[in-house]
Amino acid sequence: MTKSPHLTRNNFVKGVVGVLGTIMGVVVGLPAIGYVLSPALKKSTSEAWIPLGPLETYPIGVPAPFNFTRTKINGWEKTVNSYGVYVYRKNDSDTIVFSNVCTHLSCRVIWHEDLQEYLCPCHDAHFGPLGEIISGPQPRPLDTYETKIEEGNLFIHFVEG
Amino acid sequence: MANKVFAWLDERLGLTTIYNTVLDRKVPKVNWWFTLGSASAILFALQAVTGMFLTIYYVPSPGQAYDSIQFIMNGVAFGWLIRGIHHWGASLMVIFVFMHMLRTFYYAAYKYPREFTWITGVILFLTTLGMGFTGYLLPWNQRAYWATTVGTEIAGTVPFIGPFINSVLRGGTDLSAVTLTRFFAVHIWFLPAVIGALIGVHIYMVIKLGISHVPDKED
Numbered sequence: 001m002t003k004s005p006h007l008t009r010n011n012f013v014k015g016v017v018g019v020l021g022t023i024m025g026v027v028v029g030l031p032a033i034g035y036v037l038s039p040a041l042k043k044s045t046s047e048a049w050i051p052l053g054p055l056e057t058y059p060i061g062v063p064a065p066f067n068f069t070r071t072k073i074n075g076w077e078k079t080v081n082s083y084g085v086y087v088y089r090k091n092d093s094d095t096i097v098f099s100n101v102c103t104h105l106s107c108r109v110i111w112h113e114d115l116q117e118y119l120c121p122c123h124d125a126h127f128g129p130l131g132e133i134i135s136g137p138q139p140r141p142l143d144t145y146e147t148k149i150e151e152g153n154l155f156i157h158f159v160e161g
Numbered sequence: 162m163a164n165k166v167f168a169w170l171d172e173r174l175g176l177t178t179i180y181n182t183v184l185d186r187k188v189p190k191v192n193w194w195f196t197l198g199s200a201s202a203i204l205f206a207l208q209a210v211t212g213m214f215l216t217i218y219y220v221p222s223p224g225q226a227y228d229s230i231q232f233i234m235n236g237v238a239f240g241w242l243i244r245g246i247h248h249w250g251a252s253l254m255v256i257f258v259f260m261h262m263l264r265t266f267y268y269a270a271y272k273y274p275r276e277f278t279w280i281t282g283v284i285l286f287l288t289t290l291g292m293g294f295t296g297y298l299l300p301w302n303q304r305a306y307w308a309t310t311v312g313t314e315i316a317g318t319v320p321f322i323g324p325f326i327n328s329v330l331r332g333g334t335d336l337s338a339v340t341l342t343r344f345f346a347v348h349i350w351f352l353p354a355v356i357g358a359l360i361g362v363h364i365y366m367v368i369k370l371g372i373s374h375v376p377d378k379e380d
Contacts, residue, residue, distance in 0.1 A: 032243065
């Protein structure tokens, strides 16, 4: 066999194995990345006006809790999520509805009548009756819902995604 | 830079020695039938990787197994591809391992000093069939259910201990959630552990003993 100065048989085989191996790796590897990430990239949005019942049933000056659930499909399963809000009627005309999700790390806050504060049990975040920060690690006041009143009934605008 | 990094690693890990021992070892003049062992090993690696990806979504429960696979097929990007590779790779692996065994048999490569390599190979063939048997139930569709009903029933025909074997396989008298989870556990943990370990022994012996030449008139 004459020696080629350009490409030996050995190097040719190495090159072919390298190229074919890379192609096969990419053909399997890239779809695998999409396979793992695709549920994370799916945007699910939901929006609804949730009825909270007649406004006059809520006392003035005292935050009152209200709970509702929303159902959606995650993967192959129905997920039922519970949501909690506090309805706070400042006076006859002004009503604020707070989400009970702590703005720190999403634990649920609880209204403490004795303290006149919302308290988060996870990292001791304190919020005032108007959702304002009193003390703790939370970056912003409690989130509020857009509200409307139709025929004496209170509604909140639920938006997700 | 790359050369420096490689030299540093090579000095500590002995990469060149590994390369020379594993890939640059002396082999007799052989033919394409001698590639079946490598093909089997690569198919096992492919099955292991695609199988790991499938467990990201698959749920081994009678209520959710079928639906979770439907989600893999229709709801996830390239789920059909990952499952397709695992599905076809499974059949290919059984075929390749069996052909590898036939080649070894017809070339009489199982003789001294390679008897133990042959024994590990036989166990590897049986565990590969075990992977096929346990994996077949996991989709939990009609075919899976009845194939496993029949398969465990066949195991139950062994004299005396048959009924015992049957109920051990099923985890009770019926095909149930207990059957599904034990087949799943055997499929993803127990058999792969055995196969992985035995492939290690098998390949070590191939490298240590070298491969036999194609028999000629003298043999």
